[in-house]
Amino acid sequence: MNIQMYVYKRNFDVQKAERFLKERRIPFQAVDLKKHKLGRRELELFARGRGVRALINVEDEAVKSHPIVYTTDQERMLDYLMDTPQFLVCPILRDGQKVVVGFDEAEMNRWLAAAQK
Numbered sequence: 001m002n003i004q005m006y007v008y009k010r011n012f013d014v015q016k017a018e019r020f021l022k023e024r025r026i027p028f029q030a031v032d033l034k035k036h037k038l039g040r041r042e043l044e045l046f047a048r049g050r051g052v053r054a055l056i057n058v059e060d061e062a063v064k065s066h067p068i069v070y071t072t073d074q075e076r077m078l079d080y081l082m083d084t085p086q087f088l089v090c091p092i093l094r095d096g097q098k099v100v101v102g103f104d105e106a107e108m109n110r111w112l113a114a115a116q117k
Contacts, residue, residue, distance in 0.1 A: 005017060005028050005091045006033055007032060007090050034085075038082060
């Protein structure tokens with residue numbers, strides 16, 4: 001497994017994901033989105049499974065007052081997310097082409113089971 005964890009800000013889900021990986025001694029690379037800019041292809045990969053809307057943290061007050069909430073154009077949403085990565089749900093976990101948005105313990109356990117086969 002070659003897991004990358006994309007994080008903009010530390011929240012409870014980020015801490016749970018880190019703890020989950022460390023307890024199982026799974027190496028991961030943390031990518032701080034404040035320092036490293038996301039590429040368009042990475043964002044498209046993240047959105048491929050559940051759609052662009054699933055990447056947006058709609059609970060954040062700054063997001064609620066931004067046009068990203070009101071648009072339905074996928075390309076425009078991707079542009080907004082590239083310009084303002086703080087609107088992303090954190091963490092985003094990636095292992096090759098597989099992506100988990102937010103912390104989903106059941107999905108992470110499926111990744112582990114598939115890696116052990």
